[in-house]
Amino acid sequence: MDVHSRDLRYFVAVAEERHVTRAAARLHVSQPALSKQLRALERQVGAELLHRLPHGVELTAAGEALLPHARAVLARTDDAARDVAAAARRLVVGVSTGVGRGLLPAVRSRLAVAEAPVEPQVRAVAWDDASAGLADGGSDVAVAWAPVPGRVRTLELAREPIGVALPPGHPLAGRDAVPFAALLDEPFLALPPEAGPLRASWLAEAHRRGRPARVGGEVRSMEETHEALLDGRGVVLLAIGNAPALARDGVTVVRVDDLPPCVLVLAWRADDRRPAVRAYVEACREVLAARA
Amino acid sequence: MDVHSRDLRYFVAVAEERHVTRAAARLHVSQPALSKQLRALERQVGAELLHRLPHGVELTAAGEALLPHARAVLARTDDAARDVAAAARRLVVGVSTGVGRGLLPAVRSRLAVAEAPVEPQVRAVAWDDASAGLADGGSDVAVAWAPVPGRVRTLELAREPIGVALPPGHPLAGRDAVPFAALLDEPFLALPPEAGPLRASWLAEAHRRGRPARVGGEVRSMEETHEALLDGRGVVLLAIGNAPALARDGVTVVRVDDLPPCVLVLAWRADDRRPAVRAYVEACREVLAARA
DNA sequence: CAGGTGCGATCACCTTCGGCTATGGACGTC
DNA sequence: GACGTCCATAGCCGAAGGTGATCGCACCTG
DSSP states (O other): OOBBBBHHHOOOOOOOOOHHHHHHHHHSSOOOHHHHHHHHHHHHTTTEEEEEEEEEEOOHHHHHHHHHHHHHHHHHHHHHHHHHHHHHHEEEEEEEEETTTTTTHHHHHHTTTSSOOEEEEEEETTTTTTTTTTTTTTTSSSEESOOSSSSSEEEEEEEEEEEEEEETTTTTTSEEEEEEEGGSSSSSEEOOOGGGHHHHHHHHHHHHHTOEEEEEEEOOSHHHHHHHHHTTTBBEEEEEGGGGTTTTTEEEEEEEEOOOOOEEEEEEEOOOOOHHHHHHHHHHHHHHHHHO | OOBBBHHHHHHHHHHHOOHHHHHHHHHHHHHHHHHHHHHHHHHHHSSOOEEETEEEEOOOHHHHHHHHHHHHHHHHHHHHHHHHHHHHHHHEEETTTTTTTTHHHHHHHHHHHHOOOOOOEEOOOOOOOOTTTTTTTTTTTEESSSSSSSSSSEEEEEEEOOEEETTOOTTTOOSSSSGGGGGGEEEEEOGGGTTTTTHHHHHHHHTTOOOOOEEEEEESHHHHHHHHHTTTTEEEEEGGGGGGGOOOOOOEEEEETSSSSEEEEEEETTTTHHHHHHHHHHHHHHHHHHHO
């Protein structure tokens, strides 16, 4: 049986009022419209639901049988609407380890007071996914390093110089800054080949300078990187903002002064027009403006 | 929120198939129609429910949230349909005490094997309601004495001579038959004034013969009548078929041979076109034909 | 008992919905 | 690079669902 929940609402209202005209007023429809829909409902369920009396209506046995079911269906429908709305407000924010730069809490608190509150849910993504989960749908918005692959739109969050993390006791340690050329003989810790462009960018830069870079090891998290550095398996390039996460146990970070800065962006799918996404982007933009 | 249950069925089918075209085939609708309804559903709930992928679709978080609710609503809707159908099949048969004349069980068994089985539910009605519950909606069909008041249609079940029940030791007791004139001096046990035409008919008959009848007492059940007879409060006219219920403890019943026979009918409301009612009437007609 | 009143049903009409066929565009496959 | 698959869109049509006006009926009321 197929029923429009509206017809059930109509029926319940009439059952409660025991009066078609009054129910019609309560439902903000005309009395003929309500009468017709009631007839249609009776036709659909294949039974008379109401006794029409001179001054009002009353339920038939079939009507009494329907009433509790109708109420239950309506209640469950409301539950569904609420849950779906809540799910739609939940927004997964993909971030690589620790690259939020302190923005995320500010954005969250700004979103909480909106008229349709969005609940951001931060989710760490593996380093080898340059889209931070946008591509596979794991995230709805992402904080990632430009360029973000795929059909995405972006908002620039920060622009940071590149640094290089050096193992304990490395000869360049302690320098204020080094040129990229000084690193060309070093083995590099790189992302695994699956990472694609993210891995490729500085390898290409090295290649451009006439010396194909040597990969001393592959890493996919801050901890692995730290371990590899302590092992002396190579050096690693990183945004200077990430330096504090590595600069301990003798590891030092030195600025590389002749590489273009890397750009941290908020990214979202270009075809994603959901209000929650727009709201998140907008809140982010406002937080940035307030800080400038 | 208002949703057509059909749209929920569509959504569940698509969620199960993870494929719009396949779901459309299963639902026997065209693929564009299904696509359009899915869009409409998404618009109504205010959230995207499906990720459209190159080879199929998958549920969004909102879709996952909706799915169990949708299934529950559909299940409850089916329950409602079943219960309403059952209620519509149940039919209340109003009868005065013991006037079924053995027809009702035969009618019941004939109805049980029909394609849409009707469940008759016999309900005794007070004697003072000549319509046997038809008028106040307490019954759907009734076995009653003609004429039945109200806008009803009838089917004649039996035609029985009138008899008179006499107190123990009454001078007329033991006669084979008596004329109505022989009773004109007796006090009569009558139905209460509320009974209307049922009470009025033989009072009028007496009046027609020039002697207003004297009412010796009012009765409204077989037991009260029996008690009143034993008390000697009067005599009572009745259909001869009801004689066995009173003829004990010295009470006797004698045929009155010059009154028109009374007619037992099956009655139902003239405007009642419900299938269950028609089926009951038809079954009754068939049982009568089989007995003739 | 005539006439007003309240109620649900019906009528004529208009807009929106839900279905169809045909076509388009994105993506994978051979 | 032609083809196949799949979902979306366009244009059309009948049915559904709404409206105000009106009808028919039972019930008060004077």
